[in-house]
Amino acid sequence: MPVVKNIISTKQRIGRFITGSPEMIRRTEEIYRAVLGFYLDVIHDNLDKLPGWDRNSGTRALERLTVRTEPRMNRKTGKPFGGNPNPPYPIDAVWPKFPAYLRRVIIAKAIGMAKSWHSNYQRWLRKKERIQNRNESRVAEGKKPIPFDEHPPKYPAAGNVGITFYKGDFKNLSLKANTIQLKVWDGSDWRFITVEVEPTRHSRKLHLDDSWEMTVPTVYEREGIFHLVTAFEKKSNVMKFTDYYRSKRPKVLAVDLNLGRKNRAVCALVGKDGTVHKVRHIGLTACNTTDVHHLLGLIARNVSGLGIVPKGHRPCKKLWRKVHAANDNYAHHVSKRLVDLAMEWDARVIVFENLKHFRPDRNKHGSARMRQRIGYWLHRRVMKYTTYKAKARGILVALISPKDTSARCSLCGSLETSRAGNILACRNCGTVHNSHVNAAINIGMAWFIREEKRLQQKSA
Ligand SMILES: [Zn+2]
Structure with missing residues (x-):
């Protein structure tokens, strides 16, 4: 069976400060944003046509709506023909x-922004409809309707867009x-100027080898300072989930992440038939986690002395920043080790539990609640970094539903289990598991079960 390749691009960005000629860049930015805003407005007036546009047809249509061209003369008859003498939104009036080249660049950008908004908006509409339908049947069953308070995505504006x-x-x-x-606008004309740039602390640290391809630069303004951001792209072949599932011997690296007081990740290499090829505990001693707990202790002590904190006031900003920096560093470390392990074990998919709908426990307060929130934040960070x-x-990253992953016996599938600390005993088949290993295996199996279901739905 031929394997369909799925090209995925990864991006890295390098930012540098622009130290010279800010006035001309500021003027260029003003014009750029004004024209972008103009085209976003024109698209908004013609939203019914947007779904049918791609970059080329959209550019042609928008030029027809905005660009004035004089008609030509027919030499034989002497009558004018063609041209676009009266566009409905003449850009030359403004x-x-x-x-022309810059206009096309901006039109392409406006179309991209509007299209991305449009697909988000359609998604929002579908979700709204789905919840309304479900509520109708819920009300019919005498249940409370689920509130839908998600705001629709806002139509894009040119306000903060980089050039x-x-x-x-x-x-x-x-x-x-x-x-x-x-090439910038000097007040009367477009011309090239030489701009000085200076590396930032972050850009000095990044080392990109030759497999990264340099793409176009963008200039952003942040707090009055201009940054030149150069994007680097790397393209790699990644199989699709379904193709990998149908390949000869698919194996997944399933991860049970425990990011609490004792940080550890338990990884299992799981095969399609449920075979567990390998298990590895990754102890994360290389990162100083006690440091974070020490900082949290300091914060707790400081906050407890403050009494009631007024709304909008965030105490211990510096300490919090340290906590986040330590956690961020830690997430990078964990994610790197997970990806290295997947390479070592030749697994093309890494599976995590999805924690999307997790909410902090309302019964927990003080430092326990703080730890929980940080654990949640860290968990999402690890998944994000691992993905890229x-x-x-x-390698692809899959998220599966966390339902029963820690309660189910991975050997017989029974939910009749009891857990004490790290031990999970199955009352059905009598097996005694390490609870983390058991959870990791269930996470891996859940991916195979999901892909099998998808395959059957497709062929049905
Ligand atoms: Zn069992």
Whole structure:
């Protein structure tokens, strides 16, 4: 069976400060945003046509709506023909002689922004309808309706958009040089200027090898300072879930993440028939977790002395920042080890439990609640970092429902189990499991069960 390849691109961004010529860049940014806003408005007036547009047809349609071109003369009859003398939204009434290449760049950007909003909006509509339908049947059964208070996605605005410089608008982009030439508006004309750039602390740390391809730069403004952000792209072949499931001997790396007081991840390499090939406990001693707990203790002590904290006031900002930096570093460390292990074991899918609907326990207060919130935050961070690190190496990350993963016996599937600490005893088949290993195996099996269901639905 041929395997369909799925090209996935991973991005890394390198930001540098722009230290010279901010006035011209600011002026260019103003015009860029104004024209982008103009086109977003035109698209908004013609929303019914948006779904049928791609980048090319959309550009043609929008130029027809905004760009004035004089008709030509028929030499034989002397009558004018063609042209677009009266567009409904003439751009030259607002910006005479706006360069055509930049207009096309901005139109493409506006279409991209509007399209992305449109698909989010459609998703929101479908969700609303789904919940309304479910509520109708719930009310009929005498149950309370589920409230739907999600706001619809907002139509995009040009307010905070960075200027993307496409081919022809920039010259001599290199990470080694400390200058770049950008085409900007000098007040009366478009011309190239040389801009000085300076690496940031973060950009100095990143090392990208030759497998990363440099793409176009974007200029962003943050708190009055301009940053030149260069994106790097790496394309890798990743199989689709269904193709991997149907391949010869699929194996997944299932992860049971325990990020609490004792941080550890239990990994199991699970095969399609439920065979557990390997198990590994990753103790995370390399990161100083006690440090975080020490910091949390300091915060708790400080906050308890404050009495009632006024709304909007966040105490211990510096300490919190330290906690987050330590946790972030930690998430990078864990995710790297997980991806390395998947490579070592030749598993093309890493499976986690999805914690999306998790809410902190309302009965917990003080430091216990704080730990729980941080554990949750850390968990999401680890999944996020693992996803992008795995992608770059051709591995996919799957999330499965956490239902019964820690209560079910992975050997016989019974839910008649009792747990004490790290031990899970099955009353049905009599097996005594390590509860974390058992959970990891269930997580891996859940992925195979889900893919099997999907396959059957497809063929049905
Ligand atoms: Zn059992």
